Amino acid sequence: MGVTLKELASTLGLSPTTVSRALNGYPEVNARTRQRVQDAARAANYHPNIRAKSLATGQSRAIGHVIPISTSHEIVNPIFADFIAGAGESYSRAGYDMVLSVVPDAEEEAAYRNLVARGSVDGIMVHGPRLQDSRIPLLRDLGVPFMVHGRSSGVSAPYSWLDINNRRSFRRATEFLLDLGHTRIALVNGLETMDFAMRRRLGYLDALQEAGITPDPALMHTAEMTEPFGHDAGRALLALADPPSAFLASSMIVAYGLRRALTDAGLRLGRDVSVIVHDDDLSYMPNGLDVPQFTATCSSVREAGRKAAEMLLALVRDPDQPPLTLLMETQLVLGDSTGRNRT
Amino acid sequence: MGVTLKELASTLGLSPTTVSRALNGYPEVNARTRQRVQDAARAANYHPNIRAKSLATGQSRAIGHVIPISTSHEIVNPIFADFIAGAGESYSRAGYDMVLSVVPDAEEEAAYRNLVARGSVDGIMVHGPRLQDSRIPLLRDLGVPFMVHGRSSGVSAPYSWLDINNRRSFRRATEFLLDLGHTRIALVNGLETMDFAMRRRLGYLDALQEAGITPDPALMHTAEMTEPFGHDAGRALLALADPPSAFLASSMIVAYGLRRALTDAGLRLGRDVSVIVHDDDLSYMPNGLDVPQFTATCSSVREAGRKAAEMLLALVRDPDQPPLTLLMETQLVLGDSTGRNRT
DNA sequence: GCGAGTATCCAAAGCGGTTTGAAATGCCGA
DNA sequence: TCGGCATTTCAAACCGCTTTGGATACTCGC
DSSP states (O other): OOOOHHHHHHHHTOOHHHHHHHHHTOSSSOHHHHHHHHHHHHHTTOOOOHHHHHHHHSOOOEEEEEEEEOTTTOOOOTTHHHHHHHHHHHHHHHTOEEEEEEEEGGGHHHHHHHHHHTTOOSEEEEOSOBTTOTHHHHHHHHTOOEEEESOOTTOOSOOOEEEEOHHHHHHHHHHHHHHTTOOSEEEEEOOTTBHHHHHHHHHHHHHHHHTTOOOOGGGEEEOSOOHHHHHHHHHHHHTSSSOOSEEEESSHHHHHHHHHHHHHTTOOBTTTBEEEEEEOOOTTSOSSSSSOSSEEEEOOHHHHHHHHHHHHHHHHHOTTSOOOEEEEOOEEEOOTTOOOOOO | OOOOHHHHHHHHTOOHHHHHHHHTTOSSSOHHHHHHHHHHHHHTTOOOOHHHHHHHHSOOOEEEEEEEEOTTTOOOOTTHHHHHHHHHHHHHHHTOEEEEEEEEGGGHHHHHHHHHHTTOOSEEEEOSOBTTOTHHHHHHHHTOOEEEESOOTTOOSOOOEEEEOHHHHHHHHHHHHHHTTOOSEEEEEOOTTBHHHHHHHHHHHHHHHHTTOOOOGGGEEEOSOOHHHHHHHHHHHHTSSSOOSEEEESSHHHHHHHHHHHHHTTOOBTTTBEEEEEEOOOTTSOSSSSSOSSEEEEOOHHHHHHHHHHHHHHHHHOTTSOOOEEEEOOEEEOOTTOOOOOO
């Protein structure tokens, strides 16, 4: 192991107290002494043992992320990696660690309880909120600062969250398609037990209602977001007696599958049919290399991670403040996948 | 906070020693007493403070994962999420935490040093090894148990790793295409500064050489693995005077792009052209829903995560044992994307 | 009935830091 | 010269757990 504070102190002929204070920037220590201590610490490659430190201070300087794995289909949320990358930046800038718990949703409650009771984290980030997510009241009861990436419809008591305006985003996208003359518009959505997906559907319905169009259940597909799902949904939609001329896709990967179904049917994107996709700006799934392929509602999930982490750290520093919330708007960026209705 | 061991002991009228021993399964405690302690602990919802525990034992019961972000292109490795999910299962089964450090590759060395010096982890998992990866000698010098997901060509001293047999896998895939009568075979590979990509190319070249075919540099593309890259590569390859009749793709997402280029050109997969892809079995990127779409070399990265984590934990328990290594073979699974050469 | 052996429990000393309360030192004005 | 006040340092307690080295009581063989 490395040098301990006590050893460092004795080689300097000082008490541990003084050394600790010198290194932690307390005022009651002579400037020359402080310099001497700092030099010696660097020379000895001294790093305070984080476990001892956190035991003494009562803080762990770590944030917990719990990644739920649905036991039924065992899907790992693909946006998770980029969100983590963003959050990680903020944490390391602030000198915090990130501890990850991957738990099947059946054991979620126990996982949260453990994390808090064992004192291994100062705060918790909640991923992938569902409707009426029970984790939110649980964490509130546990009295630990936490932050939700997304929101949970049906949870009334206030809590801290960061979300994108999914409803407005999909409403605008739908309106845009309506403006282009499309009236049969399909929604190829994520699992609507997830809060974000439900809000997107509401936005879609808002726009249809505004335009006086009765929503057609046959045009609305929902499932775990994968390429094969996009393809299947696309094929099924095209097989309808009165097929849609425009499509909304909830993620880039779904859009890949959807595009395949459309082009398989000999349709050209942006001419024969229109597609708008939600683009999370995942680093490994760019929307084209320089010009956007798809018209898309864009919002960087990595940036969301950065911001959410900062907000959580603020909550950790001052747990008594009222909940922090941030609703980010998306950008509707024009690509080559939309055009006016020609059917 | 929760109950402390001392409090629990005093309510039970026992010493902390006995309570600690009762809960940790030491033999020198009366069976009845142990039962009493365990009941009381459960009733009081007692969880040992992990920081105190690890300070006392000298172990942190945590494993560090360092996620490198290349500062140049800021890509987060997409397989990371599934690997983490697998590793997380093993860790939580063993009662270990996982701490994540997301670091730009410029600060990597400092990140590893910190993690070790501050004693926040008992072992380290290394992701995405490059050729002659400098992290391996560094970790060896730091004297911390570590495990590499993949290997690093050019590092001669032994170290622990888990890898799939990329070379053999791509060699077999190439041989299979050769057997189908293809002679112009393209390789759409990942970044060849990454060790896995380099090995895949070697396997491809092995098979060509065996067949007496001179490799054509124009048939080999390499870049960060994205859908647009697959598409670009595919289009460029088809534009050749003597285009390939078969393609190897290094990841599912690249294959999506490749397929788009091929079908855009009016070619049918499995009839006009053949494609074999490497399938990491990512949960959110399945190779078809029930039957495989692509002929693929398959290996579950999640399973790799599970196994790698177990091996690392074994190293942590007994750091003096020789390095552990595991080379996993892939399965060549037939899908609809291959057929005999008809050009 | 007594010493050895065993089963069971405990007091106290760590682990490596932080922090409280007090002591030593130097400087000042009265 | 002396008390008062900063300034600077230190000894010791503490964070919550583990673990060493006894202590106590109880059994057993002779």
